[in-house]
Amino acid sequence: MGNGQAPRQTGATEKRHWSTDPFIRSMAFQILTIVVMLALAWTIVVDTAANMARQHVAVGISFLWESTGFDLAQSLIDYSSASSIGRALFIGFLNTVLVAVLGIIFATLIGLTVGVARLSSNWLISRLATAYVEIIRNIPLLLQLFLWYFAVLGVLPDPKNSIQPIPGWVFLNRRGLVFPEVLVGSPTKTALYIAFAVAIAAAFIIRSWARRRQAATGKLFPTVKIGFLLIVGLPLLAFLGLGADLTLNAPRHSTFNISGGTTVNPELMAMLAGLTFYTASFIAETVRGGILAVSHGQVEAAKALGLSGGQTLNLVVLPQALRVIIPPLTNQYLNLTKNSSLAVAIGYPDLVYVGEVVFSKLGHTMEVIALWMVIYLGTSLITSVFMNWYNRRVAIVER
Amino acid sequence: MVQTPTLASPTVAGKAFVRRQLAASLPPPLATAGILGWLRKNLFGSLSDAILTVVGLAIIVYVVWTVADFAIVRAVTTATTGEACRKPGAGACWPYVTSFWRLFAYGYYPPAEQWRPNVVFALFALLLIPLAIPAAPLKRTNAVLFLIGLPIVAAILLSGGVFGLASVETRLWGGFLVTLIIAVTGIVASFPLGLLLALGRRSNMPAIRFLSVMYIEFWRGVPLITVLFLASNMLPLFLPVGWNVDQLVRALVGVTLFTAAYIAEIIRGGLQAIPRGQYEGAMALGLGYWQMMVLIVLPQAIKIVIPNLVSSFISLFKDTTLVQIVSIYDLLGTIQQSRNDPAWTAPTTSSTGYLVAALIFWTCCFGMSRYSQFIERRLHTGHRR
Numbered sequence: 001m002g003n004g005q006a007p008r009q010t011g012a013t014e015k016r017h018w019s020t021d022p023f024i025r026s027m028a029f030q031i032l033t034i035v036v037m038l039a040l041a042w043t044i045v046v047d048t049a050a051n052m053a054r055q056h057v058a059v060g061i062s063f064l065w066e067s068t069g070f071d072l073a074q075s076l077i078d079y080s081s082a083s084s085i086g087r088a089l090f091i092g093f094l095n096t097v098l099v100a101v102l103g104i105i106f107a108t109l110i111g112l113t114v115g116v117a118r119l120s121s122n123w124l125i126s127r128l129a130t131a132y133v134e135i136i137r138n139i140p141l142l143l144q145l146f147l148w149y150f151a152v153l154g155v156l157p158d159p160k161n162s163i164q165p166i167p168g169w170v171f172l173n174r175r176g177l178v179f180p181e182v183l184v185g186s187p188t189k190t191a192l193y194i195a196f197a198v199a200i201a202a203a204f205i206i207r208s209w210a211r212r213r214q215a216a217t218g219k220l221f222p223t224v225k226i227g228f229l230l231i232v233g234l235p236l237l238a239f240l241g242l243g244a245d246l247t248l249n250a251p252r253h254s255t256f257n258i259s260g261g262t263t264v265n266p267e268l269m270a271m272l273a274g275l276t277f278y279t280a281s282f283i284a285e286t287v288r289g290g291i292l293a294v295s296h297g298q299v300e301a302a303k304a305l306g307l308s309g310g311q312t313l314n315l316v317v318l319p320q321a322l323r324v325i326i327p328p329l330t331n332q333y334l335n336l337t338k339n340s341s342l343a344v345a346i347g348y349p350d351l352v353y354v355g356e357v358v359f360s361k362l363g364h365t366m367e368v369i370a371l372w373m374v375i376y377l378g379t380s381l382i383t384s385v386f387m388n389w390y391n392r393r394v395a396i397v398e399r
Numbered sequence: 400m401v402q403t404p405t406l407a408s409p410t411v412a413g414k415a416f417v418r419r420q421l422a423a424s425l426p427p428p429l430a431t432a433g434i435l436g437w438l439r440k441n442l443f444g445s446l447s448d449a450i451l452t453v454v455g456l457a458i459i460v461y462v463v464w465t466v467a468d469f470a471i472v473r474a475v476t477t478a479t480t481g482e483a484c485r486k487p488g489a490g491a492c493w494p495y496v497t498s499f500w501r502l503f504a505y506g507y508y509p510p511a512e513q514w515r516p517n518v519v520f521a522l523f524a525l526l527l528i529p530l531a532i533p534a535a536p537l538k539r540t541n542a543v544l545f546l547i548g549l550p551i552v553a554a555i556l557l558s559g560g561v562f563g564l565a566s567v568e569t570r571l572w573g574g575f576l577v578t579l580i581i582a583v584t585g586i587v588a589s590f591p592l593g594l595l596l597a598l599g600r601r602s603n604m605p606a607i608r609f610l611s612v613m614y615i616e617f618w619r620g621v622p623l624i625t626v627l628f629l630a631s632n633m634l635p636l637f638l639p640v641g642w643n644v645d646q647l648v649r650a651l652v653g654v655t656l657f658t659a660a661y662i663a664e665i666i667r668g669g670l671q672a673i674p675r676g677q678y679e680g681a682m683a684l685g686l687g688y689w690q691m692m693v694l695i696v697l698p699q700a701i702k703i704v705i706p707n708l709v710s711s712f713i714s715l716f717k718d719t720t721l722v723q724i725v726s727i728y729d730l731l732g733t734i735q736q737s738r739n740d741p742a743w744t745a746p747t748t749s750s751t752g753y754l755v756a757a758l759i760f761w762t763c764c765f766g767m768s769r770y771s772q773f774i775e776r777r778l779h780t781g782h783r784r
Contacts, residue, residue, distance in 0.1 A: 030606035037610065044637045051636045122448050123441035124455045138764035139757050140717035143731055147757070150738070151750040338622035345724055352624055365632045372625045373617075380620035 052366075063364050064089070070357060072349045074265050085358055089368075092354030093375065099268065099350065100337040103275040107336060108329075110276060111283025118288050129284065136281040142342055144278055149270035149346040156266075159258050169250055177264040181249040188242045195238035196231070203227035267348035271340065279336045286332060290325035291317060323394055330387045334380055341376075351375060469747075470754065484745035491751040495743040502733045503755070506573015512565060516576050519553045523579065531770065533777060546587055553580070569647040573728040575759070577647070581719040581729065585654040586662075586712050592655070593662025598692065600663065601670050611663070618660035623718055626653045631725040650722050658715055665707045669700035702778055709771035713764050720760075731756050 018024055052059065064086035071081050075091045076098065117129035136144075154174070157163060162171040162178075171178040184192070203226075210221035239246070251261030294317050302312040343350040355372055359365040426432075431440070442452045473490030475483045484492035496503075505516050526545040529535035557576075560566035572580070599611030618626070630653030635644055644652075673696055681691035701708075723732030734752035737743070 026604050030604050033610065034606055047639050048636045050640050051638075054640060120451075121441070121444065122451050122455075124452050124459075128455045128459065134765060135761065138713075138717075138761045138768065140720040140731065140760055142720040143753060143756055143760065146731070146735070147750070147753045151753055154749070155746045341622040341624045342721070344624060352622070352628075356628070359632075365628075366636070369625060369629050369633060373621050373629075376622055376625065377617065377620040381616070 057363070057366075059366060061367060063362070063367070066362075068358070068362070070361060072354065073267065073347070074349055085362070088354050088358065089351065089371065092349055092351040095348065095354075096337070096340055096343075096350040096352075099271050099275065099340050099343065099348065102272055103279065103336050103340065104333050106272065106276040107279040107283055107332075110280035111332075112287055114280060114284035115287025115291070118284060119291060133281045133284050136277055137285075141274060141278045141339055142345055145270055145274040145342055145346055148273045149266065152273075153266040153270055162253070162258065168253075171251055171253065171258050171261075173258070174266065175258075175263070176266050177269060178251045178258050178261045179264075180251065181260065181262045183247040183249055185242075185246075188239060188246070191238045191242055192235050195235040199230045199234040202234075203230050206230075265348070267343070267346055270346055271343055271348045271350075274342075275336055275339060278339070279332055282332050282335070283329065286325055286328045287321075289328075290321035293324045294320045326394070327387065327391060330383060334383055337379060338376060469750070481743040481745050481748070484743065484747060489745070489747060491754065492743065492745055492747050493751065495737075495745075495748050495751055496755055498743070499733075499737045499740075502737055503574045503730060505576050506728055506733055507571040508567060508573070508576065509565075509571070512559075512567060515556050515559070515564070515567075519556060519576075520579075522549055522552065523583075550584065550587060569645050572647065574733045575730045577722070577727060577732075578716070578719045578729040580647075581651060581654055581722060582712070582716045584651050585658050585715050585719075586708075588651070588655040589658035589662050592659035594666055594697075596659060596663035597666035597670060600667055615660045615663050618657050619664070623654075623657055623721055624724060626657045627721060627725045629653065630656075646725070647727055650725060650727055654715070654718075654722075658711070661711050662708070665704050665711055666700065668707065669702075669704035670696065672703050673700050705778065706771040706775045709767055709774070713767050716764060716767070717760065730759065 065084050067082050068085050068088045069081050070088075072079055072088065072091060074095060076094045077087075077091060079087065079091055114129045114132055117125050118133065120126045120129070156172060156174045159171075159173045159175055162173040164171055169180055203223075206221075206226060207223050210223045213219060213221060249260055251258045298316055298320065299312060302316040307315065340350055341352040344353040344356055347353065352372060355368040359368045427436075443449045469490045471490075473488060474493055475489050475491070476493050478484065478492075478494040481492065481495065483489065484495065501510065501513070505513050508516060526541060526549055530538070530541050530545055535541070555561060556564070557572065557580075558567060558569065596611045596615055599607045600615065602608050602611070627650060630649045631646065634649045634652060635642070638644065677695055677699065678691065681695040686694065719729050720731040722729055723735060728736060734756050738749045738752050
């Protein structure tokens with residue numbers, strides 16, 4: 001079978017028979033494969049059309065504008081059962097994004113901590129971190145979600161007997177976690193956004209100035225600390241300057257229920273807990289591998305130069321470890337996003353859950369499944385394009 | 400300046416003391432040797448270290464005590480109904496597990512026919528164990544029996560309808576049986592497809608490469624749940640009118656197509672790790688493409704990626720739990736079904752069921768990951784510098 005591994009021999013003294021020419025063979029094989037694939041695709045299209053005609057199902061996207069007739073447990077934007085199916089699916093998408101973003105943040109923090117802890121010189125801490133990783137990553141995520149949702153959050157007291165970590169302010173019960181709603185006056189809100197944007201811009205300017213100064217004079221500048229202070233401090237100043245216009249709308253505890261305040265649904269809590277702890281165990285391994293990949297000579301050289309422990313970590317080890325860590329870390333982020341589709345099993349209204357409700361109640365299975373695939377595939381592809389660009393940027397420029 | 404005193408020196412004669420034997424060596428300082436030294440070095444090296452140790456110890460004690468208290472101390476071990484488990488303060492409800500273990504193992508497989516799954520389990524173990532032990536003989540025969548013989552025998556034995564065996568519909572299958580069927584079929588059936596895709600992605604033929612890349616990137620980009628929904632709802636539509644596909648087979652097709660993409664990427668990693676000289680050497684010997692691949696490249700490439708294949712099998716094994724979303728009840732699915740059984744409803748029933756499932760899954764997955772590390776060390780010979 002020729003796949004063209006051997007170069008095409010032109011001008012050979014002995015004329016090859018056409019049937020053994022690698023080029024002809026390769027072309028023939030490719031054409032054959034394409035024809036078979038097209039035939040297969042055509043059969044599927046014809047069969048599907050026949051099946052759908054038999055079941056009197058019409059395919060189209062007009063259903064997206066029909067009203068849903070069902071309620072959703074959690075929506076970040078306005079929604080009622082009169083809203084359109086398209087809006088419901090969009091809300092599902094927003095919920096997926098919410099749980100994925102929060103999950104990524106928490107999983108990174110825990111994963112980083114555990115990964116570093118596994119390399120700790122403290123025997124107990126490194127064993128503890130190892131046990132965490134080995135236990136959590138060998139238990140199916142779905143089982144962990146069930147455990148959180150049905151066995152931990154499901155047996156919490158009813159609203160009447162809520163657990164109150166901060167009495168009168170924070171309530172934890174079977175319906176979720178209720179904490180005071182923060183109401184900020186609209187001029188203050190605008191000011192906060194502006195202050196935040198200004199602080200981020202200032203932090204970037206300071207960073208580039210500090211880099212130029214370091215390149216010119218070798219003097220270090222505490223960029224991270226100052227940047228952090230700016231990003232927290234500037235909005236705080238703006239807030240206090242405008243008279244601290246903030247009201248806390250505490251939840252009211254009546255006999256049977258709790259009204260007011262902001263509620264975090266148990267579904268969201270279970271999703272976050274499950275996704276975070278599960279993904280963190282994989283991130284921990286990635287981080288550990290990345291740090292171990294930095295050769296020990298680098299650390300010794302940094303010590304010989306008189307760098308402190310923190311400086312060694314920040315200026316020598318981490319920049320090199322990140323090159324190794326980032327590609328698998330992105331994979332873990334993508335896995336977390338894809339795993340958030342397990343929400344359907346515990347009823348967190350993410351994209352898959354809303355879609356499943358739509359096609360089990362109203363039909364349009366094919367369109368909904370196609371929509372899911374397009375959205376998840378799009379997210380994956382966009383992320384990998386971005387990551388390839390990033391990898392090229394941070395790759396070691398070799399001589 | 401210290402002058403070395405000698406015995407002969409008149410100035411020190413009579414006063415000099417010279418040791419004639421070596422003094423017994425002093426014990427090492429307590430702080431660096433023995434248990435205390437170990438403790439100081441590894442647990443209490445500095446103040447922050449000591450704080451971490453105490454916090455870590457507190458976490459361990461808390462977790463171990465919580466689990467032991469639940470599973471042993473407060474546990475209900477003998478009861479015929481859920482009454483005892485419903486008492487306030489009761490821990491794990493073990494009688495619930497003993498009364499449902501058949502469901503967890505076989506699903507709704509008829510009790511009179513449960514010897515058939517048992518035979519399959521036994522054959523599985525009998526063929527897998529010698530396959531896993533490197534020193535065991537007849538590897539090739541063993542592998543053929545395991546990869547081709549066992550699936551055929553298992554399919555005939557479990558579904559019946561021939562040789563006088565009563566027919567058992569797949570919707571009655573469940574529990575650990577289904578977990579095992581999906582995991583093993585998933586990896587065995589997806590391997591050939593994954594192999595072809597990996598070769599396709601490394602091929603010089605643009606059309607083949609393009610098709611392979613499309614396939615791999617598509618399946619790797621979507622979550623398994625959407626694939627299962629696709630297989631369970633859409634597969635019958637893709638087939639000619641009147642063809643009916645069994646629900647379990649639909650899920651198996653979905654899992655196989657999905658896993659093949661991951662296997663393809665793993666094998667591609669192995670192919671890329673083979674030095675170019677091996678390809679060139681094979682071509683110089685006049686081998687054709689398939690001879691080169693089968694005789695020279697693939698044996699080396701697959702050997703390198705065995706650990707990765709095992710970890711892909713581990714994740715497939717964990718992912719089998721998702722099939723309950725399309726109404727196929729694997730081990731976790733049967734626990735979900737039975738935990739709300741009115742006879743056994745209690746606040747701790749779910750936790751007990753999940754604890755059992757967690758133990759089973761953990762034992763299998765941890766065992767496999769240890770085995771893959773063992774193989775990795777074994778295969779590493781000759782490459783270590």
